[in-house]
Amino acid sequence: MTTFDKVYEAVKLIPKGSVATYGQIAEAIGNKRLSRVVGYALHVNPEPGVIPCHRVVKRDGEVSSAFAFGGANRQVELLRAEGVGFVDGSHVDMTKYRVRALPMIL
DNA sequence: AACCTGACTCGCC
């Protein structure tokens, strides 16, 4: 079980219609400072259709600038399709759609 | 094998 695998596991646990921050993923796998690694993990291994990386956003709710499935705009589209609301064109309404607590990965 | 970099976050100035 590598750190990357844990990241993927945590991301898969994000409920549909909600989003999680990189920090929350990092926290779920044991170290909140891994937030950076979380992003890199999804960057190099976006396993399309398996890992819902579009549900992962920055701490302030802004979608990442380099999205693998066709641009940040595509990510926003996917989230909207799941019922996630936005405060503007690129910021998720974190007060309503951010997951309260993400299960710890052991 | 070492060094650099990258979807981030937080603390200090």
Place this chain on the structure above:
DNA sequence: AGGCGAGCCAGGT
């Protein structure tokens, strides 16, 4: 309040 440096892991050069 905004800017900068540090800390984390893996892969490429």
